[in-house]
Amino acid sequence: MQTKESNTIFSHLDSLGKSLDGDLSYDTITRTIYATDASVYKEFPLAVIWPKGVSDLKKIIAFASKEKTSITIRAAGTSLAGQVVTNGMIVDISRYMKNIIEINEKEMWVRVEPGVVLDELNMQLKEHGLFFGPETSTSNRCNLGGMVGNNS
Ligand SMILES: Cc1cc2nc3c(=O)[nH]c(=O)nc-3n(C[C@H](O)[C@H](O)[C@H](O)COP(=O)(O)OP(=O)(O)OC[C@H]3O[C@@H](n4cnc5c(N)ncnc54)[C@H](O)[C@@H]3O)c2cc1C
Known part of the structure; x- marks a missing residue:
């Protein structure tokens, strides 16, 4: 069930997503896919973001600071001890930042x-x-x- 607080954060995430060159998603399927890495740990992230460069990363960091949430950078997600599992925002750099x-x-x-x-x-x-x-x-x-x- 979504509370008033969660609706507010999701509307703020929508604004962040519109300001990025990259992509942002918080639908249930995406969050479920990103709820684990190669480890046994599982946690449902708030959102998943695929930045396209430094400008996007600066906006994401400013957003996390303002909204008092966390950022976990995810690369291939082959970590074995839950390094890329979080209830904050996953920032996946493997889609676009690969030059x-x-x-x-x-x-x-x-x-x-x-x-x-x-x-x-x-x-x-x-x-x-x-x-x-x-x-x-x-x-x-x-x-x-x-x-x-x-x-x-
Ligand atoms: C079958 C198997 C075999 C393995 N064998 C080895 C091995 O031989 N040697 C070995 O060392 N490891 C091994 N590992 C562990 C893992 O594959 C390695 O540590 C790998 O280098 C992790 O890379 P990744 O891209 O998957 O990183 P991820 O798991 O996505 O991330 C690893 C950490 O780096 C952080 N991170 C990622 N990108 C950035 C960034 N741009 N800025 C800041 N932080 C960042 C993440 O937040 C996380 O804490 C193995 C894992 C498996 C499943």
Whole structure:
């Protein structure tokens, strides 16, 4: 059952969604899908957001601060200990923020958005004779942002 308070937050979420370049959803199916990761934990998130860049992220952070709710960034969701399960807002960076921005072959570094999949990065690095070190079992799924977050 929706209370007066929950109706208010959902109308505020509608306003946030309209201001974003990316997408926002709080329908029951989406929230159910995002209620778990690869762990056994389950929690129903308030909403799921797919940002398209830094400008969206700033708006989401300002919204969370004003509405006193939380943000959990989700990459591939392969965490095993409930890292991307929350009753606040899930911010999924794997849909749009997955560009490899720059490969510096000479100095051997890359600049990427956090949603780049490890195997996809290494496929591109191979052409330059390079390889990004950490070899997680989930390399065909996990994203660079999630790997950093988990210290993979
Ligand atoms: C079968 C299996 C095998 C695995 N094997 C390994 C292994 O060999 N080695 C290993 O280290 N791990 C392993 N894992 C765990 C997991 O796959 C890795 O930790 C993986 O790197 C997580 O990446 P992800 O993209 O799924 O991150 P997610 O699970 O989506 O996120 C991980 C953490 O990072 C945070 N995060 C994500 N993106 C950002 C961002 N942009 N900014 C700030 N925080 C962010 C999240 O909030 C969360 O706390 C395994 C998991 C499974 C299911």
